[in-house]
Amino acid sequence: MAGRNGKNKTVRNMLLSLAVTVPVAGTGYLVLPHEGSGRDPVKTVEYRVETASARRAAPYPVLAPEGLGADWRATSVWYRQQRGEGKVWHLGFIDPDTEYVQIEQSDGPADDFIADSTQHAEPTKRTQRVGGTVWQRYEGDKYNALVRTEHGATTVIAGTASDRRLAEMAAALRDGKTDPKTDGKTNEKADAKADPQPDGKPSGKAQG
Numbered sequence: 001m002a003g004r005n006g007k008n009k010t011v012r013n014m015l016l017s018l019a020v021t022v023p024v025a026g027t028g029y030l031v032l033p034h035e036g037s038g039r040d041p042v043k044t045v046e047y048r049v050e051t052a053s054a055r056r057a058a059p060y061p062v063l064a065p066e067g068l069g070a071d072w073r074a075t076s077v078w079y080r081q082q083r084g085e086g087k088v089w090h091l092g093f094i095d096p097d098t099e100y101v102q103i104e105q106s107d108g109p110a111d112d113f114i115a116d117s118t119q120h121a122e123p124t125k126r127t128q129r130v131g132g133t134v135w136q137r138y139e140g141d142k143y144n145a146l147v148r149t150e151h152g153a154t155t156v157i158a159g160t161a162s163d164r165r166l167a168e169m170a171a172a173l174r175d176g177k178t179d180p181k182t183d184g185k186t187n188e189k190a191d192a193k194a195d196p197q198p199d200g201k202p203s204g205k206a207q208g
């Protein structure tokens with residue numbers, strides 16, 4: 001009898017254990033994303049209100065893109081005081097190729113800000129003219145970038161995206177004040193090309 005009772009208790013304990021673990025496992029399966037579920041993991045954000053607020057607060061012209069296609073998706077936006085880097089504006093995107101592009105601006109010390117925003121990419125000897133604006137080309141293991149300093153701020157366009165997508169973002173940037181029809185950026189695709197090297201030799205076509 002004792003052996004039978006012990007066996008019955010063991011079976012009952014196993015059943016109780018299964019009754020607890022199976023629902024938990026099932027709940028976990030429902031919560032976790034599954035292959036083939038068709039869900040897009042990219043969470044997009046609305047950035048126009050934040051852009052307007054930053055433009056009122058920043059001591060420099062805050063840039064944001066206009067006219068990008070729906071396949072450019074904004075994923076992050078903020079404006080804040082960064083220790084050692086001044087007042088920083090940030091806007092991040094996933095491009096049509098599902099690569100990352102960010103626009104960052106600061107009125108702080110340029111060198112540290114550029115190093116941080118470009119993931120320590122290095123300046124090249126090449127420049128790229130986009131819509132009448134000349135950008136310095138940076139290249140790195142993690143990010144490539146376009147960089148310029150004017151109006152008291154350093155602007156960095158950086159990310160894992162191709163050079164063509166970085167130039168596309170650069171061509172779309174506006175400060176909210178200039179009429180895009182008269183700001184010299186109407187021929188964006190034609191102007192997204194590299195400038196000559198300092199020695200007068202062409203640096204080649206823009207990549208991408």
